[in-house]
Structure formats: C-alpha cells, structure tokens
Amino acid sequence: MKYMLLIYEDDTDRVANMDDRMPTCAAYAEAMKKAGIYIGGERLRGVTTATTVHVSGGKTHVVDGPYAEAKEQLGGYHVIDVADLDTALAWAARCPSATRGRVEVRPVWPL
Amino acid sequence: MPPTDDEIARDAAEAVARRSYGKLVAFLAARTSDVAGAEDALADAFATALVDWPTNGVPDAPEAWLLTVARRRMIDASRRQKTRKEAVSHLGLVMEELEAAAAEAAKVPDERLSLMFACAHPALDAGIHAPLILQTILGFDAAAIGSAFLVAPATMAQRLVRAKNKIRQAGIPFHIPERDELVSRLDGVLEALYAAFAEGWSDHAGSESQPRNLATEGIWLARLVATLLPEEPEALGLLALMLFAQARYAARRDGDGEYVPLDEQQAAQWDAALIEEAEELLRRASRLPTSGRYQLEAAVQSAHVVRRVTGRADWAAIEGIYDVLLNITGSPVVAINRAIAVAENRGAADGLAALDALAEDARLRNYQPYWAARAGLLARTGDVAAADAAYERAIGLNTDPAVRRFLQRRRAAL
Numbered sequence: 001m002k003y004m005l006l007i008y009e010d011d012t013d014r015v016a017n018m019d020d021r022m023p024t025c026a027a028y029a030e031a032m033k034k035a036g037i038y039i040g041g042e043r044l045r046g047v048t049t050a051t052t053v054h055v056s057g058g059k060t061h062v063v064d065g066p067y068a069e070a071k072e073q074l075g076g077y078h079v080i081d082v083a084d085l086d087t088a089l090a091w092a093a094r095c096p097s098a099t100r101g102r103v104e105v106r107p108v109w110p111l
Numbered sequence: 112m113p114p115t116d117d118e119i120a121r122d123a124a125e126a127v128a129r130r131s132y133g134k135l136v137a138f139l140a141a142r143t144s145d146v147a148g149a150e151d152a153l154a155d156a157f158a159t160a161l162v163d164w165p166t167n168g169v170p171d172a173p174e175a176w177l178l179t180v181a182r183r184r185m186i187d188a189s190r191r192q193k194t195r196k197e198a199v200s201h202l203g204l205v206m207e208e209l210e211a212a213a214a215e216a217a218k219v220p221d222e223r224l225s226l227m228f229a230c231a232h233p234a235l236d237a238g239i240h241a242p243l244i245l246q247t248i249l250g251f252d253a254a255a256i257g258s259a260f261l262v263a264p265a266t267m268a269q270r271l272v273r274a275k276n277k278i279r280q281a282g283i284p285f286h287i288p289e290r291d292e293l294v295s296r297l298d299g300v301l302e303a304l305y306a307a308f309a310e311g312w313s314d315h316a317g318s319e320s321q322p323r324n325l326a327t328e329g330i331w332l333a334r335l336v337a338t339l340l341p342e343e344p345e346a347l348g349l350l351a352l353m354l355f356a357q358a359r360y361a362a363r364r365d366g367d368g369e370y371v372p373l374d375e376q377q378a379a380q381w382d383a384a385l386i387e388e389a390e391e392l393l394r395r396a397s398r399l400p401t402s403g404r405y406q407l408e409a410a411v412q413s414a415h416v417v418r419r420v421t422g423r424a425d426w427a428a429i430e431g432i433y434d435v436l437l438n439i440t441g442s443p444v445v446a447i448n449r450a451i452a453v454a455e456n457r458g459a460a461d462g463l464a465a466l467d468a469l470a471e472d473a474r475l476r477n478y479q480p481y482w483a484a485r486a487g488l489l490a491r492t493g494d495v496a497a498a499d500a501a502y503e504r505a506i507g508l509n510t511d512p513a514v515r516r517f518l519q520r521r522r523a524a525l
Binding site: 001003083084085086087088089107109 | 234
C-alpha cells in the first residue's frame, strides 16, 4: 500500500536550519530508497513563499500566505509503498522531523 | 413447554455455526482486510445454515460448508461492485486458499488473535477496540454492544462502521504485534475479553436455551492470551479474575433458580479447583514487576473467597484494593463497589455517604447496580421510604428476572 508521510514542523525554525538538517534528512530518504519502498518526496520552501488560490462565482481569489495559519506547517512529504500501516508508522517514526514536529501518515487513495 | 424437535435441531445448528463464526471472519478478514465484507459473507452463510442444517442435519465439516457459501457471497459482492482488476485478482488468490481450506476444514487456521490485535490497533480510537472485538470475534450486534458500553445502539453501529472502514483503507495489519508492541496493545484486547465474559456471566444460570456461553468463550480467549503472554501480569490477572467469578457461577442461584447474593452464597458450593487455579495465577502475576487493574480486581475476588477458610470476607483488604483501583480507573462502577466495602467496614451511613458523592454522575442515572446498592444501604439505615424508591428504580432497570424477583422480595420486606 502507498502512504504519504506529511511532515509538519515549525516553519521558521525549519527554514532557518535547513542546511544543518539536510544531511540527516537525505540519509533518511536514502534509507527508504535502499529498502526499496521509496516512491518520491520533496522538501518545500517556507510558508512565506506560499500563495493560496480559491475560485468562487467565476472569480479567482489569490491570497498571499498558506491556507491555514498555524505554528506547525507542511514542510515536505514522502510517498512510500509498504505492506501495511504498522510498517508505514515505523518509517514515519524514523523521520528526523518526527522528533521536532509531527508526521501525519495517510493512505494514498488509488484511482 | 419442552422444545420441539425443530427447535432442538435449530439450536444445535446455531451452536455449531456460532462456534465457527469468529474463526471464519478472522480467516477471511486477514486476507481481504475487509472486516465488514467478511462479516456480511459469513452472516449470509450463517443464515443459510440455519435454514438448511435443521432439515438436512449439521454437516460433518461445518466450517467448510460455511466457507463454501461465504465464498459464493464474496464473489457475488465483488461482481456487484465492479471491483478493480487488481482487487479481483487478489480475491482470486484468496478464493483459492478458501477452496483449499474448505476442502479440509481442519486446515482453517485460527487467526482470531491476529484479528483481535487489528481491532485493538492504536490507530483506532481506544473506545472502539472492545466493541470491535465483540462484534467480529463473537458476533455481537451493535445494540447488545451499545448496552454493555452504555452507548446508544445507532451511535455504536456508526462507530463500528467507521472503524472497519479505517482498518481497510488505512491498511491496519492482521498480525500479532512484536514483543515490545504487544504489551501496549494488550489493554484493548483484555478489556474486550472481560466485557464478553461479564456479559456471559450475568446471563443467568438455567437459561440453557442460550446456545452461546460468552463466559466460557471469554475464558477460552483469555487462556489463549495468557498462554501467549505468560510474563504479562495483566493477562494472568484477567484470567484469574474470570476464574474466580466462574467458580461462583453455580452458587449464585438456588435450587429454584432464584438469585443468591455473594454474601449469602454457600462457600461449599464454590468450585474449589477453579479458585485454586485462579490463586495460582495471581501468585504468578504477583511475582512479576508490574501490576494493574485486572490483577487488583482478581485480588478483590481472592479477598471475597477467603471466606471459605476464615468464615468472613476480608473487607478491610477489599476497601483498600478498591481505593487503589479507583485511583487507576476513576470508574463509577469501582466507586459503587468501594462504597459497599465502606459500609461493611464502617457502617451503612458511611457507605451511603460514599454513594451520595457519585449521585452527580449522569452515567449512573440508569445503572441498575447503583440503585440496588443504594436501596440496600438505605434499608440498613432505616430510611424505608427512600429505600423503597431506590428498589423500585433498580427493579425497573433490571434485565434479569431472577435478580428482579430478589429485589422485589427485599423491597417487600422493608
């Protein structure tokens, strides 16, 4: 089954310390690749770069900033393909961001 | 009125079918991850068996028979849903294994424990663990589970559906967790087994027409868990607790089937072998480093049955253990039992004061044991009018005719 691991962290802190943290994050992604479970993933720019779009009544509204204001924001994601939820949870627990923030594990809804 | 041949045949068919139910649900669900689908397929097979078996006799291999019918239902269901190609080929593999299992019923592996751990997975809300196990392993309906857990039937039904959807969609596995996880997952499993046991135990002696004995099923499942986890004090504690209660099963009814409260039971009627087994489990549990709720509840039972030897229950010990239990659980049911112990140790007025402290708890408004305990203590303080009203409330809330008659006798004697 495919799962997305959604990484939520203090955004300011994450962006400020990205260079320091990158090696452990890369090692984590590499471990998933070596395990043969990795589908893909990306880190995201900080929420100050986010723009939110909403269309209503035929009119497009563009707003500066993320959809929801919160201290912990989506900072990146990984998609993995593993046997079951327990395996996905075990991998989520290894994510360096899991100790700093939260990792939400969501099953991918196949088409 | 003696049962007719039809009724006997039907009861026999139902007893056999029920024994197989949980095992077959576990077998199917472990392969499809679809608990609701497995239950549906088995429910149909079960209903078909209840029509066929009383007429044609119970088949030699009832599990194989049920699996064959369930298999047809699952194929029909997958056709109706126009299931995706991938799922169909997976179902094909499951069907092959089903066919092999059906060919030789002895080969249907018992995966009930795996199913129990899926139901008690931390990804599911803790409150739904026990209801799920009761429904999937023992075939309880939502109404019965709701009443055991003080939840409206429709609400319980909805929660069960949601939990089964999450098991399937989130890919919650059907396996026995690794040793380090096992212990933390055990709570939900034990709670469910205890609930099943309690439901069966309170089902009165003499109602032999009841084809299922949940108390026995609960003990069977608890033995299985205690064997798997011999170093886990709570698994041993729960089994001990069940055995202590089961030892008094016969003594709580007299020759006419009338209810006999614990303090009036003949200690000689208690099953000494079961008590010895329970005491030994408790000794084993006490040598392990931790203790918990079930071990403490079993210790309360031990303090009750010590009356066999000393002639009196050890009420001081009972109150002390309930103090600890109340700290751990905060349960209003524990608080009621503690109040009864207080009354034994320091008089009915003190016991009543302890019950008064619970009066605000909305969960107790329609809880029969609360009103029965209250009525008994009010009677002892001489408050006849209040005791009469409390007995009326307890009688109105009771589902057991023998206990109802007992309460009516007490009320009439005021």
